[in-house]
Amino acid sequence: MIKDEFQSLQLKRDHSACKIIVAMEDYDYLFKIVLIGNAGVGKTCLVRRFTQGLFPPGQGATIGVDFMIKTVEIKGVKVKLQIWDTAGQERFRSITQSYYRSANALILTYDITCEDSFRCLPEWLREIEQYANNQVVTILVGNKIDLAEKREVHRQRAEEFAQAQSMLYLETSAKESDNVEKLFLDLACVLIREAKQNTLDNNESAPMPGEGKNINYLSCCNIN
Ligand SMILES: Nc1nc2c(ncn2[C@@H]2O[C@H](COP(=O)(O)OP(=O)(O)OP(=O)(O)O)[C@@H](O)[C@H]2O)c(=O)[nH]1
Numbered sequence: 001m002i003k004d005e006f007q008s009l010q011l012k013r014d015h016s017a018c019k020i021i022v023a024m025e026d027y028d029y030l031f032k033i034v035l036i037g038n039a040g041v042g043k044t045c046l047v048r049r050f051t052q053g054l055f056p057p058g059q060g061a062t063i064g065v066d067f068m069i070k071t072v073e074i075k076g077v078k079v080k081l082q083i084w085d086t087a088g089q090e091r092f093r094s095i096t097q098s099y100y101r102s103a104n105a106l107i108l109t110y111d112i113t114c115e116d117s118f119r120c121l122p123e124w125l126r127e128i129e130q131y132a133n134n135q136v137v138t139i140l141v142g143n144k145i146d147l148a149e150k151r152e153v154h155r156q157r158a159e160e161f162a163q164a165q166s167m168l169y170l171e172t173s174a175k176e177s178d179n180v181e182k183l184f185l186d187l188a189c190v191l192i193r194e195a196k197q198n199t200l201d202n203n204e205s206a207p208m209p210g211e212g213k214n215i216n217y218l219s220c221c222n223i224n
Pocket residue numbers: 037038039040041042043044045046056058059060061062063086087088089143144145146147172173174175176
């Protein structure tokens with residue numbers, strides 16, 4: 001009797017352990033995506049639009065780093081996206097830099113209505129060069145396209161800049177939900193392709209920051 005109870009307990013334990021393992025492996029890929037860019041360009045709003053389907057009223061500045069998770073399915077492949085939202089304010093730079101290293105993708109965001117946020121891009125690229133691994137996928141995002149009448153950065157100029165830096169380019173509106181889903185899903189698609197080619201940086205033998213290689217990601221996904 002005691003033995004039976006013990007066996008039943010063992011079975012239950014094995015069963016629950018099994019369940020935990022199933023839950024832990026309930027995705028095919030896990031990717032870390034980090035949003036960077038000047039304060040106020042809309043990084044948090046992009047993340048919240050994608051993960052929660054809302055545009056937060058009176059969104060305050062991010063303090064340090066925040067993260068959210070969303071699992072998506074692309075052509076039968078389950079992809080867990082760990083999305084890190086960093087503070088754009090200069091005073092948090094030393095904290096946020098430490099998140100670049102293990103990122104699979106970076107979303108470098110600027111505000112199309114703010115020339116200054118575009119002018120700072122070379123500075124952000126230097127940060128990427130210095131702190132990210134050289135296989136990171138980088139996409140340049142011009143946010144706030146709902147404010148077309150206030151546009152200060154022409155699309156063509158931004159596209160040319162992105163192309164010169166071997167980055168993908170997309171314009172979004174977190175407010176109107178334009179291209180937000182596309183941004184994350186297309187990025188996931190690129191990352192799946194890279195993972196399949198075994199070129200993602202997920203291990204100790206990863207190249208060190210600054211070893212420098214730019215990558216063109218063009219074919220499988222339909223960014224632009
Ligand atoms: N019109 C419009 N406003 C936006 C959009 N995205 C964000 N905003 C507004 O821009 C302001 C800053 O948005 P945040 O998402 O906090 O910007 P952030 O880049 O995360 O800022 P930090 O956390 O300081 O780095 C907020 O007032 C938002 O309501 C957008 O697509 N359109």
